[in-house]
Amino acid sequence: MTFVKDQIAALxxxxLESLELSDGAEIHLEYPLEAVHGDYSTNLALTLSKKAGRPPRELAQALLEALEPVDWIDRVEIAGPGFINFYLSRSFLSNFSSHVLGEGEQYGSSSAYKGQTVVTDSSHPNVAKPLGVHHLLSTILGGAINKMLAQVGYTVIRDNYLGDWGTQFGKLLYAYKTWGDEAVxxxxxxxxxxxxxxxxHDEVEADPSIEDKGRxxxxxxxQGDAENKELWEWVVGLSLKEFFATYERLGVTFDQMNGESFYEDKMAAIIKMGVExxxxxxxxxxxxxxxFDHDRYPPCLIRKxxxxxxxxTRDLARIKYWEETWHPQKMINIVDTAQQMYFxxxxxxAKKMELTPAENIHLxxxxxxxxEKKMSTRKGNIVLLEEVLDEAEERAFILVEEKSPHLPEAKKREIARMIxxxxxxxxxxxxxxxxDITFTWDKMLSLEGNSSPYLQYSVARAHSILRKAEEEGGEVVPADQIAxxxxxxxxxxxxLLPRYPEVLVHATNELRPNLVANYLFELASAFNSFYGNVHVLKAEPKLRARRLILVEATAQVLKNGLKLFGIETPEEM
Structure with a gap:
């Protein structure tokens, strides 16, 4: 589909071309904070005033007069020092809901970046260690970013760079051989x-020589020792099975899971290239x-x-492999703030070595x-991700029981899982x-404010209206007679409905899912205000039909947005 914003920009x-001002002109359109200032606004006349040699308001008037009239724009006005405000017609806004329903689950998707490839890396847990809550951010952020990128047309390769190599495996191998039990x-x-x-590590504190035995x-x-390799492969297999179970629970998938070991035979080429x-x-x-030139950064240690x-060394090999395998336009590494200097x-x-022309991004x-909770695998007091997921579901179940005690147990459990x-x-x-995120259950599970339950409840409310309308029946109004x-x-x-695909493209360009969340919250808030102030089912037939279309379209957009986040929407709550 062609975005409304793009159509206005084209006008x-x-x-500008008719006024011979199009060369080098950048057209930016914003959403006014208040409807009184229109649906879209531009400061174009202010930015081009000097170049045109005309006062901003005078230039704005000339632009306004040069605009081709279209039936979907009700009017264009000049405001303040020279802002140009566009007001969409009621007819267009009324009929746009039908367009949303026509596209259904595909509404919001576009081909804006068709033909471009992006490779992402997220989650990256360590083999033989549990997924901790500290993996949640990279895993969830990566899952949403991947869906957003695909939704706007990118071919997305989802990688998960596992920590499956290093001296910690020597420690584990020694521990297993010394104290381990296969059956246990x-x-x-x-x-x-x-x-x-x-x-x-506890034993090392008593006998430091054990550290050398691990090495x-x-x-x-x-060196390829058969026994150790077999044990290592067994441990990796056990770990992946557990990881996949958690990823399935979170609705997150990967195309590749190449760990550090995968790049062991690819580092020599990197070192040789760099030295030569x-x-x-x-x-x-x-x-x-x-x-680095001019000591821009501390020297990067390649080999000890x-x-x-x-x-x-491995990351440089990984960049080279990604380039040679997929030739992407972007490479995105979703890793926490502590690694900023490293990346x-x-x-x-990588740039000095000319490993790839792709844009390398550290998100x-x-x-x-x-x-009062610390996270250290070494000391064993890690906050396990599975335990946090369990607690989330249990707390949600209490909420569902309180709000919908009449539902069957299995139904309550399923809704609690989604919530x-x-x-x-x-x-x-x-x-x-x-x-930083301060983890607070009450805020997360609140049915008010910018939370997932609030958005899910808004969708459930919309479905409730639609179910009641179907149960009541009522007069069938021909499409051309709907008010x-x-x-x-x-x-x-x-x-708000035409803005969704525009917001999605902008949020994807910025790699900021929170911009989509802000939009969904604004839409849900507007919908609930509409529900509280306007009759839908009791309206006269022609208006009732139009409002029901609006209700259904709103639910569709909310569902589409939440689906990008991997969030399911129950039909009832």
């Missing part, structure tokens, strides 16, 4: 492996580093003095804070990714 471009581990894999990992086991693994081009040089004690490679270094090294996010998991996801996605919307409350809802 302005034609007007098989019965409850990740918790038992975690216990072994914790025990290793020796990893060295054997690196004079980019990697010898640093302190024989380490290999990549310095003992010959060991690092995350940087600046990596991207600069960083803040931290999720849990009062609980949805609330957790929305708490992550409704905030600017760069801010137009006239009340401010209903027009406020109608004005």
């Amino acid at each position: 302005l471009k034609t007007a 581990v098989k019965a409850d894999p990740i918790p038992e492996l975690l216990k072994l990992y914790i025990r290793f 020796a086991e990893f060295k054997k693994l690196e 081009r004079g980019l990697f040089v010898e640093g302190e004690k024989g380490a290999l580093i990549c310095p 003095s003992d010959g060991a490679t690092l995350y940087a 600046q270094q990596i991207f600069e090294v 960083w996010f803040g931290r999720m804070r849990f009062p 609980g998991i949805g609330a957790l996801k929305y708490a992550v996605l409704a905030q600017n990714p760069t801010t 137009e919307l006239t009340e401010n409350a209903e027009l406020t809802v109608a004005r």
Whole structure:
């Protein structure tokens, strides 16, 4: 579909051409905060005033007169120092709901970036360790970003860069061989492996020499020792099974799950390339580093003095692999704020090495804070993601029992699952990714304010109206006789519907799902105000028909938006 914003921009471009002002002109359209200032507004006359050699209001008037009249715009007005405000016609707004219903689940999707590929990396848990709540942000943010990118036309390759290599596996292998029991581990894999990992560190405190034994086991693994390789593959398999169960619960999927081990045989080529081009040089004690011009960043350590490679070596190999495999336009790494400097270094090294022409992006996010809870796998007091998901569902179940005690138990459990998991996801996605999130159950599960339950309840309310309308029957009104919307409350809802695909493209460009969340909350708030102030089922037949279409279209847009977040919408709550 062609966005309304784009159509208005095209009208302005034609007007600029007629005034010989189109060269280099940038057309920006905004949504006015109040309907009295129109549906779309531009400051174009103010920005071009100097170039045109005319006062802003005079130029605005010339643009207005040069605009081609179209039936879907009611009027265009000049405001203040020279803003140009566009008002959509009531007829257009009234009929747009039918357009939404015609597209259904596809409303909001576009081909804006068709033909372009993006590779993303998110979640990246460590094998043999449980998914902790600290994985939630990257996993949920990545899931939503991937859906948004696909919705606007990108081909999306969803990668999950597993932590499946390193000295920690030597420690685990030693612990398993020394204290492990195959039957016990098989019965409850990740918790038992975690216990072994914790025990290793406890034993090291009493006998530091055990640390060297762990390193020796990893060295054997690196050298291809058959027993250690078989044990490692077994541990990886057990871990993936547990990860997939959690991902399924969260509604998150991946196309690739290439871990650090995948790049072990690809790092030599990176080191060789860097050395041959004079980019990697010898640093302190024989380490290999990549310095930066004018000391822009601290030197990037490529290989330690003992010959060991690092995350940087693997990440450079990963960038090269992504480029050679998919030739993407963008590479997006969804990793927390602590890694900002690291990724600046990596991207600069990749640029110096000319590994890819793609735009490398570090989508960083803040931290999720849990009062009085710390997260350290080494000490074993990690906040497990599965436990948080369980608690979300249990708290939601209490809410469902309180609001809908008449529902069957199984139905209440299913609704509680949708509400609980949805609330957790929305708490992550409704905030600017760069801010920290303070985890509060009451706010997350509230039926008021900007929360997932509030949006889900709005959809359920819309479905309730539609069910009652179907039960009541009523006069069938021919399409050409359905009335137009006239009340401010209903027009406020109608004005928001054309904006959804525009907001989605903007939010995707900014990699900010919270912009979609803000829109959905505004739409739900407008809908609930409409519901409280305007009769739908009791309206006269021609107006009733129009309002029911508006109700259904609003529900469709809310569902489409929440689906991007992986949030389900129950028919009733």
